[in-house]
Amino acid sequence: MKVGVLGFQGSVEEHILCLEKLNIEAVRVKNIDTLAKVNGIILPGGESTTHIKLLKENGLFDALKEAIFEGMPTLATCAGLILLASKVDTGQDSLKVLDIEVVRNGYGSQLFSFVEDINILGFSEPFRAVFIRAPIIKSIGKDINILAKDSKGNICFVKCNKILGLTFHPELTTDLSMHKLFIDLI
Numbered sequence: 001m002k003v004g005v006l007g008f009q010g011s012v013e014e015h016i017l018c019l020e021k022l023n024i025e026a027v028r029v030k031n032i033d034t035l036a037k038v039n040g041i042i043l044p045g046g047e048s049t050t051h052i053k054l055l056k057e058n059g060l061f062d063a064l065k066e067a068i069f070e071g072m073p074t075l076a077t078c079a080g081l082i083l084l085a086s087k088v089d090t091g092q093d094s095l096k097v098l099d100i101e102v103v104r105n106g107y108g109s110q111l112f113s114f115v116e117d118i119n120i121l122g123f124s125e126p127f128r129a130v131f132i133r134a135p136i137i138k139s140i141g142k143d144i145n146i147l148a149k150d151s152k153g154n155i156c157f158v159k160c161n162k163i164l165g166l167t168f169h170p171e172l173t174t175d176l177s178m179h180k181l182f183i184d185l186i
Contacts, residue, residue, distance in 0.1 A: 001186060004029035004038035006064075008054040010046020010079060014171035018179045032063045040073035040162075040186045043080025045132065045169050048104065051083055052093050065095045073162040075182040081165040082135050089138070098163055099141025106136025106154070106167075118168075120148040120157060127175060129156065129168035137167060 005015045007028025019026035019042075029035050041064070043051075055061040068074050068084070076084050076098075084098035092104075107114070110133055117126035129150070137155040140146065148157035156167040162185045170178035 001025065001040075001183075002027060002038050003183070003186070004035060004041045006030075006041065006043050006051065006055075006080070008046075008058075009050055010044040011077070011169060011171050012044055012046075014169075015042045015044050015077075015179075018171050018176055022176060022179060022183060024183060030060070031058055032060060035060065035063055035067060038072075040075070040182065041067070042182070043074065043076040043083050044171070045078030045080060048079040048082035048088075048094075049092055051079060055083075061095070065097060068095065068097045068163065071162055073182065073185040075164045075166075075178070077166045077169055077171065078132065078134055081137075081167060084163065084165060086141070098158075098160055098165055099144055100158060100165065101138045101140075102135040103138050104135055105133050106138075107131060107134050109133065116151055118148045118150060118156060121145075122147070123177065127170070127177065128173050129166075129170070130172045131156075131168050132172075134167045137165075 002025045016026040085102045086096045087101040089103040113132040118129045145159045150156045158165045
């Protein structure tokens with residue numbers, strides 16, 4: 001099994017390290033050829049507008065959209081989730097493969113970043129979630145399953161088919177359960 005991590009910017013190395021700890025071969029995806037060789041993809045946190053710009057400049061935007069639409073297992077964290085959204089509050093472009101509406105930096109600027117334990121459907125223990133300039137999921141479509149909310153009631157973890165969408169950063173913790181959950185989808 002080979003898992004790709006969108007490799008332009010953001011928490012790329014952190015996701016690769018998590019995969020390596022699970023004995024999963026991880027590769028940076030920066031072009032169509034590499035995308036074609038992976039069994040699943042992680043869209044990391046970072047800056048969503050930069051991701052979109054680089055996806056388009058490298059001819060990867062349409063190929064990635066098609067791969068995910070056709071069922072490629074996908075783990076999207078923070079900015080990666082914004083990339084998938086069908087609607088973004090700022091009107092920015094996105095892949096539009098996940099029927100959710102997001103608000104960029106929904107909790108505020110970097111100063112309002114926080115860590116809290118969240119309860120995830122199907123998990124016996126709370127997960128320590130790291131929220132950094134995180135988006136808020138404002139609304140969801142009918143095929144979206146809510147797996148967790150934060151302490152204020154904001155949706156922070158959704159699933160639809162083989163897509164896991166998180167507003168937080170699991171790669172910044174030592175808990176590999178989110179990555180294990182993703183690997184189980186492949």
